Amino acid sequence: MKVTAAVATGRGKPLAVKELDLEEPGPGEVQVRMVATGICHTDALVRDEVYPTPMPVVLGHEGAGVVEKVGPGVTTVEPGDHVLLSFSTCGTCASCANGHPSYCTQFFGLNFSGRRADGTTAFSDHGQPIGSHFFGQSSFSSVSNVVECSVVKVPPTAPLELLGPLGCSVPTGAGAVLNVLDPEAGSSFVVFGTGAVGMSALLAARVANCSPIIAVDIVDSRLELAKELGATHVINSRGENVVERIKEITNGGVDYAVDATGNREVFRSMVDSLGSRGHAALVGLAAPGTEAAIDIGLTILTGAKISMVIEGDMVPHTFIPRLISLYQDGQFPFDRLIKSYPFAEINTAFEDSKSGATLKPVVVF
Template sequence: MKSVAAINREHSKPLEIGEIDVDDPQPNEVMVKVVASGICHTDFLVRDGIYPTALPAVAGHEGAGIVEKIGSNVTTVVPGDYVIMAPGSCGVCKTCRKGKPSYCVSFETLNINGMRLDGSVGFNESGNPVSSHFYGQSSFSQYTLANERSVVKVAGDVPIELLGPLGCGMETGAGSIINSLAVRAGESVAVFGAGSVGSAAIMAAKLVGANTIIAVDLSDQRLEFAQTIGATHTINSSHEDLFTRVTEITGGEGVDASLNSTASGTVTRQAADILGALGRVGTVAAPPSGAEVTFEVGDSLLKGWTFKNIVQGDSVYQSFIPELVEHWRAGRFPIDKLVTYYELTDINRAFDDIESGATVKAIVRMPQ
């Protein structure tokens, strides 16, 4: 199948629009006609050579579309179904069997290296291999391939062009609050970084009934927006003292849960230091390999606080993504407030607008 795609050819260079060939699906795969794909921070890691994805490559991992073809062993979807795509997982390792696909022992091969588990790829350009299956989908392509485990069927009456980010950024932010940190009604939450993942976390905190939701960022514009989606308080840490403000807001108790959606180790330390007794702190961004964070564990011992690295919001994709769709339907998870649409030919402008802060969540429409 011929497909128009945005191709990474050189690190730290703009993506190029070109034509690739997409293989027919293998027995356990689904071919999806991609309607639209969000852009996430992880796509920058491919573009800029932080991830070891072999070039040329097609990235993209917040795709949604319509099933075009299915492999001979596929039973959960049929051509014509609307689907949201999620990361790849093997389904048979210890963590997958425990219902934790985000921590699959083959996660790097299935999601980062740009290949199937057997080392093959599903894309080529004039017979030359192009890395595919990025985060289980490589959705910056008009047509793509995904393992059956990576497609989540949704109702045919949803605006499918909107919902792709539920497969990564929105799922990660919401899942971090709901699943990983288990925030409950009446608790207090601080979210560091008011980008797309942080915004999803803020909306989720409101959804579960947190009574104090503090957004922390360096941008007044993003902080003002955070208040429209659920933040009860904001702190611009570029000129406000974080610890003084959190003490004021919480009456000296500290927060029950704190989430760092940035890649900064310094911010992770700050997020831990503002916790109250039995507080929980998590981090979701991807810092460089070898990055370290130091924590104070003397005076804070009696707090009994916990730290967690979080991948994909500890979600079981097949159940959590449909839950988020229903929350969106009910107006409890208004992701449409975050979105700016771009055409595929404008994908590099979309990347630039994310970096500059001009848009919170960019969604790229594919040619139809």
């Protein structure tokens, strides 16, 4: 069938919106007609060749839509089901079997190769193969063939035009808090970076009843939104000594912290701000080879713990419905982060995300 897709063709180039051919869904694949899809920082990193996904390729990994067809062997969904799309895993390695699929031993190959396991692609352009199956889904297409394990069935009442970010960026922040840090009610919390991932961590800290909740950024408008979403204190790191201010607010050091920036200096500040037996989580992506120094001579005295977290260490089929339920109950207003764009304006959405004009772009088909 003919589909409309945005194709990444090379470093620094805008995505090319064009008509492609899409195969019938193969074994274990679900054909999904997209309603909307989020744009994530990871998409930009791959477009700009920070991560080595072969081009040309259809990116996108926060899709939401309706099942059109199912391929042979698919048992979990059927045509007409409303679904949200997340990442792909092998399902059989030790990490997958023990409830930590985001650390699947085949994660990189399954999600970044732009190919099926047999090397084929689902898209073509006048016979030329175009990469597919990015994060098992390649949701920057009006219709896509998605691996079954990436598909999460959602209630028909849930708003598909908003749900896409629950596939990656939102649970990356929220899961780091609720699944990894697991803070006690009344414990102190700080998030460094108030983009979509950091704000999601802040919302999760509010769900966990943390207090105080501190947000750190360099953009005052984001800090104002952080206060509206539950931050009790905000710090603009351009004008204040962040570590000293956090220790002042928390009476000696923070209990739990998230770095959503991937910046080596911010990471150091996060570690230095921890109190006794504090626990910090790094969720911000940095380019491979990025190194950060910390004072191990002093940090060891705190008993601090540092976790590296991918995809919020979530099991998508259980954690995503939890977030939807929290949203519908009014406890997790992630929709406050979203700005919608027509699919034809996908490159504008990327630029607005890069400039910070938009926290979380979602393109609507």
